[in-house]
Amino acid sequence: MTDTLSTLQNHRSIRKFTDEPVPQEHLEAYIRAGQAAATSSFIQATTVIQVNAQDQREQMAEWAGNQAYIVSAPVFLVFCADMRRHELVCDMHQAEMLSGFTEQFMTATIDVALFAQNVVVAAEADGLGICYIGGLRNNPDKVSTALELPELVYPVFGLCIGHPDQNPEVKPRLPLSVVLKQDRYEDGADADTIRDYDAAVWHYYETRTGGNKSMTWSEQISGMLKKEARPHMLPFLQQRGFLRR
Amino acid sequence: MTDTLSTLQNHRSIRKFTDEPVPQEHLEAYIRAGQAAATSSFIQATTVIQVNAQDQREQMAEWAGNQAYIVSAPVFLVFCADMRRHELVCDMHQAEMLSGFTEQFMTATIDVALFAQNVVVAAEADGLGICYIGGLRNNPDKVSTALELPELVYPVFGLCIGHPDQNPEVKPRLPLSVVLKQDRYEDGADADTIRDYDAAVWHYYETRTGGNKSMTWSEQISGMLKKEARPHMLPFLQQRGFLRR
Incomplete structure (x- = not known):
């Protein structure tokens, strides 16, 4: 590297x-x-x-x-x-x-x-x-x-x-399979992958804030985008x- | 560096x-x-x-x-x-x-x-x-x-x-004084600075293309932006x- x-x-x-x-x-x-x-x-x-x-x-x-x-x-x-x-x-x-x-x-x-x-x-x-x-x-x-x-x-x-x-x-990012696709846009598996990722983000916030902020990525994003x-x-x-x- | x-x-x-x-x-x-x-x-x-x-x-x-x-x-x-x-x-x-x-x-x-x-x-x-x-x-x-x-x-x-x-x-870029300003936007000296820069770009094209392309930056940009x-x-x-x- x-x-x-x-x-x-x-x-x-x-x-x-x-x-x-x-x-x-x-x-x-x-x-x-x-x-x-x-x-x-x-x-x-x-x-x-x-x-x-x-x-x-x-x-x-x-x-x-x-x-x-x-x-x-x-x-x-x-x-x-x-x-x-x-x-x-x-x-x-x-x-x-x-x-x-x-x-x-x-x-x-x-x-x-x-x-x-x-x-x-x-x-x-x-x-x-x-x-x-x-x-x-x-x-x-x-x-x-x-x-x-x-x-x-x-x-x-x-x-x-x-x-x-x-x-x-360092804040965890989406799994590679969600952001890098081959030859065409295909998101059939993305919802499941994002659910797994949500757990990683929840853990990141939980440990970083000593439990003061517990939130998944999808919660954070959907909360923002309804405004x-x-x-x-x-x-x-x-x-x-x-x-x- | x-x-x-x-x-x-x-x-x-x-x-x-x-x-x-x-x-x-x-x-x-x-x-x-x-x-x-x-x-x-x-x-x-x-x-x-x-x-x-x-x-x-x-x-x-x-x-x-x-x-x-x-x-x-x-x-x-x-x-x-x-x-x-x-x-x-x-x-x-x-x-x-x-x-x-x-x-x-x-x-x-x-x-x-x-x-x-x-x-x-x-x-x-x-x-x-x-x-x-x-x-x-x-x-x-x-x-x-x-x-x-x-x-x-x-x-x-x-x-x-x-x-x-x-x-x-490497293609020459605009002089630093044109792109980095202090506290407020002030472009009073930019036209003169760009004229000097034009000469550098002309030289770059002239030597890179063996004389096939002779153009300044301001010529290239103004030619593009009138379309x-x-x-x-x-x-x-x-x-x-x-x-x-």
Whole structure:
């Protein structure tokens, strides 16, 4: 097993960091690693905003649903999907950019995710811990205003980076047979496999929380999906110039 | 610099592979590494279809715009965003799943991208080469039918994996100042920086193609963005149960 494979397989979210800073030149190396990820049609649609100001951090922590580690993490980044840059480039060539396509939204969003995951892997290989912050999408309009994001730019997620001050267990994932299929989609055996997996997740929560949280995967997911999922996202994105057609 | 950082920074797409097979147990280790990536609210929305059948490969190569390496690569995977699994899980608990939210589409798509990028990094750390195939989105309906994808599952992209039989240069990326910003979005200097970068990209194409392709980044991007971008995507996705609200 390569060191890299072991880094990848040992990922768990870190929500408590020591005070030890992350040198800016290290962070820049991680960002360069992010840039090196594949980018669809060379689109390079990722912009990262490093948020340093304490008051900004406090606001973001609140908007994300009171996630205090957004304030305490040595580094907090907001990953944005950015097509404003492409509008600039079209202006340079007097070309009229046709924007608002769903495909462009997908390309830009996937670009950000591949970039961010490389940043994560680079940081974890260096012994750091990370936590993605999807909770910024609770209030994407407030985040956009605070960061002065122009039209055609939206915040996809945040990322905390720092030296871990906790050592949580790796969370068990679905059995391979559920996620890797041969030649066609076939899920006839998945319900039974998920029932077995549910027991593993129940055990994970039970031991990790000392019995305070006892929940299976299917309970957790079904409980979440019977509720609305950030219904403001579509109008927000359309207002920012995305997903209009 | 860690080995992992060097793996990340040396990425380039590989479009020509040797005949040497990739052992299935190695591939499964890469997929497990993919599963280990962060997953929003533990959603685990990625399903990978390994496409082995020659006729399927040939069709996909054609649908993706005649990309022959889809046929010749030792491994070809189709990464799907899968919320059918969650419908199954809701059924197990007699919960009514509220589907079709833009946020769910984003969560599932980002999930797939983080997963896939871990697979890529694991494979590249093992000396293999990869090429993402966004071209499957030229014909997402045909790909879905061929792979028997049910509603609430869609093909995000393909991935070729194998031993490299070419050694292309790493493609130059945008200067760091364009992609990493402090505290707020500020692009006043970006146009000038991009003009300098354009020269680097022009040089890359000029030397790589022996003068057959001379193009700057801004030319390439503005040429692409004045055309429609896969206008079938929104109706396709809505028909599959996504992006309805």
